[in-house]
Amino acid sequence: MRNIPVAEVDDLDRAVLAIGTDYPHDYLLARHEHRRAQVLYAATGVMRVETAEGAWTVPTARAVLIPPGTPHQVTMVGVSTRSLYIEPGAVPWFPPHCRVVEVSALLRALILDAVEMEPRYPDHGRDATLVSLILHELRNLTPLPLDVPFPTDPGLRRLCEAFLRAPDIHDPPARWAAALNVSARTLGRLFHRDTGMSFQQWRQRACIAHSLQQMAAGVPVTRLAAALGYDNPAAFTAAFKKLLGRPPTAFHTGAGPGRRGPR
Structure with a gap:
């Protein structure tokens, strides 16, 4: 299925619905939620998924797992997606929070093939077997550290959201502490309590996540590093390599496991 709203087929009695969707460049998919669990795969471009808990950056040829009933919005930079909408009962192991994951060459091929299936595929036969293999492969995904958690403290959250709009790896914690009228030690405690990271770790991850979106828009690494x-x-x-295990060139061209052009 291609370019149709999931709401039109959500009531089909099939465990998995696969839909391919093409979006305009720099498109914002407004906040919404799904009854089913969603595996949102970036066939091209880079996505940024936001919930009340944080932001997840999804490079080309990777995916994000979105739990059922999770309100989220998605910013698309040159994106064509392939989505799996899965009955919650078919994935009892699904994570309770969003998660960015690597996608193996096999799973990628399965997702692309599933989009070409009839939505009401037979209960037995090739397509049903393909769906069973998809559900098996989804259990063995490797997570990527591309989540940027949002603090629950309102003042600190506002500072974090402002930082994400204009990240700077040298933005001093003293500036944040002064803005909140707290000590640097209290700022550190707030960060660790609300995000599970130190200020420096959060700042670094936010910069790297931002860089993926900029690279997808064609910004050269030299200019990006300076910015x-x-x-x-x-x-x-x-x-970049310390966080993701590979240099920017592994992501800059949309390279990924089994990467080929979208179908």
Whole structure:
């Protein structure tokens, strides 16, 4: 199925519905939620999924798991998606919070094939077997550290949201502490309590997540490193590789496991 709202087929008595959707460049999909669990795969481009809990950046050829009933919005940068909408009872293991994951070459091929299936596929036969294999493969996904949690403290959350609009790797914690009228130690405690990270860890992850969106828009690494405040491109590349295990070039061109053009 392609370019149809899931609401039109949500009541079909099938465990998995696969829909391919093409979006205009820089498109904002307004806040919404689904009854089913969703595996949202970026066949092209980069997505940023936001919920009340945080933001998740999804590079090309990766996916985000979105639990059923989770209000979310999605910012699309040159995106064509392939989504699996899954009956909650078919994935009792599904995470309770959004999660960005790697997608193997096999799972990618299965997702692309599923989009071409008839929505009311037979209960037995090739398509039903393909769906069973998809559900099996989904249990073995490797998570990526591309979540940027939002604090529950209102003042700190506002500062975090402002930072995400204009990240700077050298933005000093003292500025944040002064804005909140707290000590640097209290700021550190707030960050760790609300995000599970130190201020420095959160700042680094937010910068790297932002860089993925900018690279998808065609911004060169040299210019991107300077805009984020890194001392030089090598420093940015080292930080990127430390977080994601691979250099920016592995993500800059949409490279990924089994990467080919979308179908």
